[in-house]
Amino acid sequence: MSLLPLHLLGSPVLRQHSDPVKAVDDEVRRLIDDMFETMDAARGIGLAANQVGISRRVAIVDVDHDRFAMVNPRIVEAEGRVVAEEGCLSIPEIYGDVARAERVVLEALDANGLPYRKEATGLKARAIQHEIDHLDGILFLDHLSLIKRQMLLAKWRREHKDDAGHTKEVSEAPARSE
Numbered sequence: 001m002s003l004l005p006l007h008l009l010g011s012p013v014l015r016q017h018s019d020p021v022k023a024v025d026d027e028v029r030r031l032i033d034d035m036f037e038t039m040d041a042a043r044g045i046g047l048a049a050n051q052v053g054i055s056r057r058v059a060i061v062d063v064d065h066d067r068f069a070m071v072n073p074r075i076v077e078a079e080g081r082v083v084a085e086e087g088c089l090s091i092p093e094i095y096g097d098v099a100r101a102e103r104v105v106l107e108a109l110d111a112n113g114l115p116y117r118k119e120a121t122g123l124k125a126r127a128i129q130h131e132i133d134h135l136d137g138i139l140f141l142d143h144l145s146l147i148k149r150q151m152l153l154a155k156w157r158r159e160h161k162d163d164a165g166h167t168k169e170v171s172e173a174p175a176r177s178e
Contacts, residue, residue, distance in 0.1 A: 004052035011166035024113030048134030059131035073108035
């Protein structure tokens with residue numbers, strides 16, 4: 001397994017609609033393993049393949065001791081509405097209140113290519129929706145009001161005006177103490 005560079009706001013791959021995965025093979029499983037390692041090192045709860053520069057419909061989530069891969073995910077049911085603060089590994093230190101469905105039902109393939117269906121609420125439902133948005137080229141900023149989005153983008157530009165590119169290397173996270 002290896003750590004993958006994170007693509008940051010401004011990287012064109014973050015705005016691409018990801019391509020469906022034709023078959024879950026060793027390459028896809030290796031990508032999933034690398035994404036979990038990268039997400040853990042970056043201390044995230046979800047990661048989409050385009051956030052590591054790969055425009056394929058693969059995402060991962062780890063919330064409430066439920067760690068799973070989503071290949072070709074789609075939400076087949078959604079209900080309720082709740083507003084909560086979101087952030088993103090691709091837009092570090094920028095946060096905004098986003099309205100999402102409170103409950104979702106997900107259909108996807110797992111890391112072995114087997115179909116599954118999962119019901120989720122709360123933070124897990126939010127993470128699933130956030131990652132699927134990534135696969136569709138949508139960022140959480142797109143859900144904010146125009147004024148809030150412009151304010152956060154201006155803050156991002158100020159804080160990153162000297163950055164050389166649109167990627168950042170992730171370093172190994174120190175071991176978690178339980």
